[in-house]
Amino acid sequence: xxxxxxxxxxxxxxxxxxxxxxxxxxxxxxxxxxxxxxxxxxxxxxxxxxxxxxxxxxxxxxxxxxxxxxxxxxxxxxxxxxxxxxxxxxxxxxxxxxxxxxxxxxxxxxxxxxxxxxxxxxxxxxxxxxxxxxxxxxxxxxxxxxxxxxxxxxxxxxxxxxxxxxxxxxxxxxxxxxxxxxxxxxxxxxxxxxxxxxxxxxxxxxxxxxxxxxxxxxxxxxxxxxxxxxxxxxxxxxxxxxxxxxxxxxxxxxxxxxxxxxxxxxxxxxxxxxxxxxxxxxxxxxxxxxxxxxxxxxxxxxxxxxxxxxxxxxxxxxxxxxxxxxxxxxxxxxxx
Amino acid sequence: xxxxxxxxxxxxxxxxxxxxxxxxxxxxxxxxxxxxxxxxxxxxxxxxxxxxxxxxxxxxxxxxxxxxxxxxxxxxxxxxxxxxxxxxxxxxxxxxxxxxxxxxxxxxxxxxxxxxxxxxxxxxxxxxxxxxxxxxxxxxxxxxxxxxxxxxxxxxxxxxxxxxxxxxxxxxxxxxxxxxxxxxxxxxxxxxxxxxxxxxxxxxxxxxxxxxxxxxxxxxxxxxxxxxxxxxxxxxxxxxxxxxxxxx
Ligand SMILES: Nc1ncnc2c1ncn2[C@@H]1O[C@H](COP(=O)(O)OP(=O)(O)OP(=O)(O)O)[C@@H](O)[C@H]1O
Ligand SMILES: [Mg+2]
Numbered sequence: 189x190x191x192x193x194x195x196x197x198x199x200x201x202x203x204x205x206x207x208x209x210x211x212x213x214x215x216x217x218x219x220x221x222x223x224x225x226x227x228x229x230x231x232x233x234x235x236x237x238x239x240x241x242x243x244x245x246x247x248x249x250x251x252x253x254x255x256x257x258x259x260x261x262x263x264x265x266x267x268x269x270x271x272x273x274x275x276x277x278x279x280x281x282x283x284x285x286x287x288x289x290x291x292x293x294x295x296x297x298x299x300x301x302x303x304x305x306x307x308x309x310x311x312x313x314x315x316x317x318x319x320x321x322x323x324x325x326x327x328x329x330x331x332x333x334x335x336x337x338x339x340x341x342x343x344x345x346x347x348x349x350x351x352x353x354x355x356x357x358x359x360x361x362x363x364x365x366x367x368x369x370x371x372x373x374x375x376x377x378x379x380x381x382x383x384x385x386x387x388x389x390x391x392x393x394x395x396x397x398x399x400x401x402x403x404x405x406x407x408x409x410x411x412x413x414x415x416x417x418x419x420x421x422x423x424x425x426x427x428x429x430x431x432x433x434x435x436x437x438x439x440x441x442x443x444x445x446x447x448x449x450x451x452x453x454x455x456x457x458x459x460x461x462x463x464x465x466x467x468x469x470x471x472x473x474x475x476x477x478x479x480x481x482x483x484x485x486x487x488x489x490x491x492x493x494x495x496x497x498x499x500x501x502x503x504x505x506x507x508x509x510x511x512x513x514x515x516x517x518x519x520x521x522x523x524x
Numbered sequence: 525x526x527x528x529x530x531x532x533x534x535x536x537x538x539x540x541x542x543x544x545x546x547x548x549x550x551x552x553x554x555x556x557x558x559x560x561x562x563x564x565x566x567x568x569x570x571x572x573x574x575x576x577x578x579x580x581x582x583x584x585x586x587x588x589x590x591x592x593x594x595x596x597x598x599x600x601x602x603x604x605x606x607x608x609x610x611x612x613x614x615x616x617x618x619x620x621x622x623x624x625x626x627x628x629x630x631x632x633x634x635x636x637x638x639x640x641x642x643x644x645x646x647x648x649x650x651x652x653x654x655x656x657x658x659x660x661x662x663x664x665x666x667x668x669x670x671x672x673x674x675x676x677x678x679x680x681x682x683x684x685x686x687x688x689x690x691x692x693x694x695x696x697x698x699x700x701x702x703x704x705x706x707x708x709x710x711x712x713x714x715x716x717x718x719x720x721x722x723x724x725x726x727x728x729x730x731x732x733x734x735x736x737x738x739x740x741x742x743x744x745x746x747x748x749x750x751x752x753x754x755x756x757x758x759x760x761x762x763x764x765x766x767x768x769x770x771x772x
Binding site for chain 1: 576578597599600601603605607608610614615616617619620623627630631632635636637638639640641642643645656684687688723743
């Protein structure tokens with residue numbers, strides 16, 4: 189009886205609050221229906237960007253940043269080697285298509301699997317280290333991947349990258365999608381990204397998602413409660429690698445080539461920046477981060493060639509003055 | 525006499541050159557509420573950390589229900605049925621009281637499920653609410669743990685420890701920082717909990733535990749100074765010397 193009265197009181201409070209300020213209500217709505225909101229947002233995105241290829245990049249790097257955010261934002265570990273999973277996803281999907289003529293729907297899961305295998309191994313080795321040492325171990329191991337792919341020219345094309353990842357059309361249920369048309373390509377990739385976002389949200393809502401939250405808050409207590417910290421971290425790393433690998437595999441299909449730069453540590457740094465910029469540990473943040481980052485890059489590279497210098501400055505600025513990122517700050521402001 | 529639920533043999537613990545525990549051997553029984561007392565720095569919390577798996581002893585063995593558990597990983601302890609409430613409140617501060625207990629209870633049911641929505645596990649909500657009711661926090665269950673008053677946080681500590689349904693509950697100064705009134709309520713709760721499980725209690729205020737304990741263990745400078753019934757301890761020469769100035 190008292191609980192019912194209590195609940196009513198709470199409801200009154202809530203609606204009162206919502207009536208007062210409109211904007212937080214919208215953000216609240218987005219936060220509650222995050223997958224749907226993200227999909228709606230992504231559906232209109234290509235109409236708002238200067239050209240479609242940029243929208244596709246935002247889509248792919250947004251997925252990459254979301255996958256990265258699982259280990260960085262949710263598990264609280266800074267990986268500096270995620271380019272390995274993005275890159276291996278790209279090569280793992282691109283090589284079967286370019287060298288062996290596999291259909292895309294076989295190659296795509298293969299790319300994800302290769303990235304997942306690498307994440308399982310690298311994660312297993314790296315979770316033993318903590319903090320900055322974890323970052324260094326992941327960086328070192330991802331550099332090994334870079335050099336192996338770089339040297340294995342016959343399979344990977346080495347320095348020149350992998351060419352001939354031609355996916356010109358996709359047939360689904362008798363429907364032929366022309367992948368050379370950028371808009372068609374965007375929406376075809378969006379379908380896959382949407383499924384990935386749904387899976388990701390499901391993971392966050394699962395018991396495992398709750399464990400990640402608990403460990404981030406109080407590792408010692410979580411262990412005393414019966415949670416295997418290392419095992420949980422390893423699984424988070426593996427899942428994170430799978431999502432990053434999917435992003436990489438889509439990137440290969442999008443570009444029709446796989447540049448060696450996908451494996452470069454700069455690509456590991458980019459994703460850290462995107463997650464920070466948008467808001468680490470938030471669902472929607474990394475997408476916003478990818479969007480802002482790529483738009484900035486697009487604008488600034490036209491003005492100056494010193495884009496990387498600008499990136500460095502941006503990085504310092506974010507860490508010092510804006511640690512919550514765009515979406516994180518919005519959510520924080522709403523809660524107050 | 526029943527078999528010991530926990531048996532400690534020759535346990536020592538060193539931190540660098542400092543010996544926090546030296547050569548302690550002792551048996552604990554389920555049906556005898558045992559309190560460990562001793563002055564500040566005696567090694568009580570260190571002893572509890574060894575018993576609850578926070579770290580292994582430097583030497584010696586610990587057996588639980590006859591099984592050697594020395595060096596077993598921390599997270600296994602909850603699953604074996606050993607839980608501890610911490611001397612310094614150690615909760616998930618940003619989660620609500622309800623979520624604190626719920627996540628602890630979840631560990632016994634599912635840990636690596638990445639698929640089923642958490643909201644499906646209704647029985648965990650019910651279990652959490654039941655435990656909060658038991659420790660007297662039901663009306664505060666939606667409050668953020670970090671915002672609870674000190675006494676309430678101490679009670680929440682116990683609810684979280686109980687969530688794994690331990691056979692053996694280790695309570696490290698559950699009354700720390702509590703008012704005399706709150707401390708008395710806590711002692712009542714402990715007696716109630718003891719009906720269903722073994723309890724070992726650390727306390728450095730001797731008076732509090734004399735009434736409820738079946739057996740008392742005294743640690744001093746990392747050594748086992750004495751053990752016996754409250755009456756035996758009350759009249760023990762050396763214990764009296766250690767607690768000089770306090771009425772035993
Ligand atoms: N991790 C550690 N590293 C170094 N020394 C430690 C560590 N933990 C405890 N000690 C030392 O071991 C001794 C025993 O500490 P412990 O916390 O077990 O005492 P206690 O009996 O619980 O005291 P209190 O009544 O104050 O809680 C103290 O001198 C303490 O400084
Ligand atoms: Mg202590």
